[in-house]
Amino acid sequence: MRTKGIQSVLNELIDERRGSAAGPAGLAMGERLKEEGGRIDVDIRRIRVLSGLNILVESLIKSLVERSFIGPCDVYVEQPVNPDLQPELHGAGIANISFFARLSVLEDLPRFREDFGYQIRYLFNAIQSHELYTDLFPPDGRAPRGILFPFHREDGADVTGFFYLLEHVPGGRFLRITLESEQDSRLRMTRIPHRVVNRIDLVHTRVDIPRAADVVAQGLWETCGRQGWKYAASAVHLDDYFGFLRLAGLPQIEALDFSWPPSFARAVLSSPRSRLFTSVARILYALGDSAIVAGLVEGRLICLQEGTCCVYLDLSQKNRCLNLSIDAPRVKAGLPECLGRMPAVRGTSLEQPEAFRGDRVLLIHHLTGEVLGFIQALADMDASRVETLWVKYAGSVEPAFREIILSLPETLFRFHGVTPVPEADGVHSRFMLSEDYAAAEGHAPLAEALRQTPHGFFEAMRRVSLHLFFRMATEALAAGERLVVIEDGGYLAPVLHRWCGEGLTVGGAAAAVGFPEDSLPAGAAPRSFRDWIQSVLVGSVEHTRNGYEALKEVERDCGGLAFPSLSIAISDFKVNAESRDVAYSCLNAIENIMNGMGFVLADRVALVLGAQGAIGRKTMRILEARLGAEHLHGVDIVSPAEPPAWTFAPDLASLPEKALARVDVIFGVVGQSICGPDWIERLLAVTEKSHLFFASGSTKTMEFAQLSAWLSALATQPAPTLGGQPLRVDLSDLHDPKTGARQGRSARLTFGDRTVTLHLLADLMPVNFLYYGVPSETMNHVMNELLRLSALLVRRHGEGNPFSPALLALDHEIHFDKDDGESGARPGKEAR
Template sequence: METLSLEEKLGELKQFATSPIHHLAATVDTQKNFQMDIDPSIQHGITDGTRVIIDIETLKKELENPLTPAGAPVEIHTKENYKIYNCLKRMPNCIKSMEITRGDKGAKIGTNRPLENTICVAIHHIDDKTYGGLCVLREWGATDMSTIFVGYNPLQTMIWREILDDIPDALFTSCILQSRPPLPGSPAWAEGIYEIVKSFNKFPADRPLPSDNFNKIFSGNDIVKNPLNKPLTFLNAQRSLAAYNFLQAVARGHVDKKQVFVWEDGGYLNPIIDQAIHDNISIAEFRKIHMVPDDANTDRILPEQFADAMKDVFLGSVELTRNGYDMSAVIGEERVMKTRFFSIAASYEKIMLEGDSITLACIDALSQVLYSTGYSLRDRTVLVMGARGNLGRLSVGHIANILESSKDQLWGCDIKLAWPKPGPETIPDWAMWSACDVPLENVAGEVFAYKDLESEARYDIDVILGWTGGPRTRTEKDPETGEEKEVIYETITGQDVADWLTIGDKKSSLYLVSGSTKTVEFADVLTWLESVLNQRTEQKTINGIILDALIPGPIPDQLSIAAVQQMWPDQTPPPTTIKRNLGTQFTFVFKQKGIQVSKTIYLLNNTMPVNFMYYGTPTEIMDLTYSQVTSCAVALMENKNIENGIYPTDYNNKATQKVYLGRDLKKDYPFPPSL
């Protein structure tokens, strides 16, 4: 094998680098790219292979030594040996964190099992990174697991189910929620109908998952459990499924004398658990509110009142995402929390290392869809919602470098424009770059809300990238009367889209792109589209204008079709069914100023996070994140007797000390406000 010099390696890295470690090496001379600098206060460093990297100079020296082809340790030592552990082999930071916490001595596995006698209820998207994280939790003692997966990408269901077969059902239950296409043009076409994939279910024979009952509720065909009498949104369907599994886990906790913790990626359970304890409702009322199927065996074990069922059994929750963090932070801003809520969502690693990769993945996915529909990002006019947030700022910076003239084509929108300037020492130094009072650079302008854009700018926009996590309802005091009132902060509404279609006359295509979570970013747009589809065919109108036609359909995937045609043997015709699901498009045909026009709304990835269209974020990036969110579960366990509240990593010492890649905090900071 040819051996490259350090200079040659760095030259290659500058061109092809993708990992935080390699970005560090590629920027070693300039040290200008802030999100790629590794802060020296990180407690355990970052590993590249089996080596711990603390600073740039060490990294330069270590690059002289070869790694294995995958950049991972040659072997790992674990108590279990299920097939799922193959996923862990590509996650060196998770391995290092696992070994440190177990107290390993060389190849000898340590005896520390901080999560022993616990039940883990995990709600995460399905991929090898999540599986690797689950392996770490199991090695720390959480060998009783109830997993509820998020099926953003249907292909992943087929890929990842078989690997779970050798784990006993009693130790690892599993199910997945996925969208199925409704009838073309039906009211549910905008978002889809969610259902449990029965072939994925993994449960003991004596307690099978009532999939048919769930699917009737999700589709709106069970009017007793689902009084809405219409299909559930993704969030409500996932909460129903997660709540059922959570109650079963709590019941097992009572029987087996174990404690239960939630390990989630999107705020599905902790907010509704906290609210149920606060409202002092019964288990039956909890099931009714969240449309959860009955389970007599579970309810016979549990106390009648929800709060009583949680006592001495429910430890708390560990949250990965910012959207999920915000759902609980909103509660903590209004009243005293009833749960212990730990989160890495605002940590240095999550923002400064993973965040940049997510923004690049979203922009790449957007560019691919634009290309497939005949457009380029370079010539678009872009609005970034949540532009003063961490990922919003990063995306603004990247998009500004792509556009022909960002000072004419790029706008930012964020309610943070009205936030007061942070007080002294209320934000860690490393987070000051994204403080709410720091203006954006290289943009045409910034506004508080979409409606604050001048009409000339508003109707010139043809790409909206949302990072907000959806509309927010806050309880605020009137500055004059002191009375409390609920204030709704909208993002993009269905009426906004209707106005863009019928009033605007500059653009014929509008791309709605979510970098957020679930389908919440454009929830009102989906509701509006559903209402239009619900109208009688011959009487469909928007803003009083009769539609000549409304044509829904899949976004064309010209890239995959072209690739297959190029690779296919000449003697046989290429298949036309090999394609990616890029999302849904709605073409509106109507008369504007006496002329028939057609305008198309593109819902990229059906308004789910667009980076999952290609599936997620690279393993070497998420390795860092999962090494931290797993060790955060240990922090929760070691602080199980503290008062209820919000404990964010790199802001609060209890959620930072002993957390892998946690910073060395000199004090506790207030928890970051919800966005």
């Protein structure tokens, strides 16, 4: 009865004290000022930042645990406060921390050891709030009040039954901590002036906020010193703090993204670093407050007032990113801004606002600002859904693009991609389903297949695109809508045509890529694949020359195509204007990487594979002006119209040995792998150079596939040889010296008394996509051709006058009418 009575009295006292709880308006840290219009203002200026507490607390916990195992007696521990390590606490008049607990309370400590440690850490973090600190250290001469931490009542996960009373004893210059249990407390709380902390959450975290603040403050300081305006902190270096935020109610959080105006950078660099540290620490303490987190999750804007600046908080990227914008709310970019950079595309979308009504679009294209604008145009033209598979060879998603993509509604937009994972040979990568855009759970069989069986880039992209096609076609049929495929690279349409030509059933085609038969429409599996897709697929539109050639090959092999496949690949603008800009873009990327390594492009001897193609011809003109004809060689199955000033060969074997010995930059735009092992070994045998640079301007990974396979085989052999000599292969990554961005890899080959290093720029994938691809001014016209041709395909189908099932190229079989967008069907010249 006595124990029950004590518990009852204590709980009644706690309930009575709730009105004087820490943190006005429900905030444990900071003070809520006002709330209006979806915005909450919080003053965090009075949060105390007491340095060195983590060291103090860990020492105290260690001493308490050690003393509790000494013998059957009460525990009393004193922990000195170091004026150098805990200057603020020592300056407040605290020389020691004393801790007392009775034997009966601590006899179960071995069971609760971890929880006990969490609770002690929580006490010291909590007293940095203004309200608790001023209760312990009154500034106006009042007597200090104790702080009661009833973990047994306020922590929903508590298993200890513990509560703590923290008191300041000015005469003895110490803080007293008394631990009691709800089972047999002996504290007479009615006689002790105290405040009850009635919002206790996030107890079960072990986070060193001062250390996290130090890391973030250092990052901000260094970025300001580089005249930067953005800094992102991730869990890589702040794992415990991000764990803290996840428990606080942000389970998806991956990054803290800071941004600021120039005035903030000037203020940071002209002030002591300690001031920046204090500000950051206050912010990090406030972020873990459950009331602030709840506001963020509800979509509110939180304004933290800290000193002379305000920090505006909001969540984005499906709650993966917490944005901290200093001095002004964040300006949010979106698809309309991307479309605004392409006036021709925007004009087409305004002229044909209902062109894609009732149509779903499967888009396979590169992740660029121009393609994001193209997606907005499709939406503006009333597409019922746009699903995009990104052609992305390597690297992380640019933060600005990720921000846009993950802010879009999944009812209209969905995004997918593949991500590289290096293989053991150090040369190749396998590609798996990316979770940058959406969780893989929605495509579990596909994700598992890519995990279990290695897929190169092209194979992975093709498999993912076919899965998406089956799912989108099934959904479109169920909704009574049509499907359009728009792609860059020939991943999907050539396979669909070939399956139709081979007479596959729907079930057989689905099984070929592991698409679950039970996910197909009822009764679809035994149907002819050709008949099935013709009931839902309007047609396809291809962007690239590689995709165009793949379609031509299928058309030749199968004696025709199953549905209209339109293409802009050999349009007048692409052949004449875009190819020039692609050449400049690739050479700019090559030169940037070489400059970062300390090499000069102007001092090289270049070999261009595919020298007579659209991009190849432009590349030869540019390099002839840069290097001189005597330092330039070209290989192509097509001979130049007139004998060129530079060395020409119809194939690699015909290239003179004297020329081959001098070559050190090999740029491939031929669209297929022609550098076989024999030629590579011949090159290494005769070369006069110690560094050879390989770069691709062609799509996907085909250009140097044999070179990659040759290196991979050497790297995995126990005793490789080259020309009968023992060979050593050392692989390393290439990184930009300023940004740290990965730019490819190098293979250092040592044989005999020679060393030759092969630099594989962009891992032998299209080098220009390491930078900016092709500028918007050019892509505006290219993407407008793609959009107009796609709209024309849909309109002709809707009017009952569809294009014939054939490969039809813009400016050849198809011509835009300058007045109303109608097309004629007349033959055109072939271009290359």
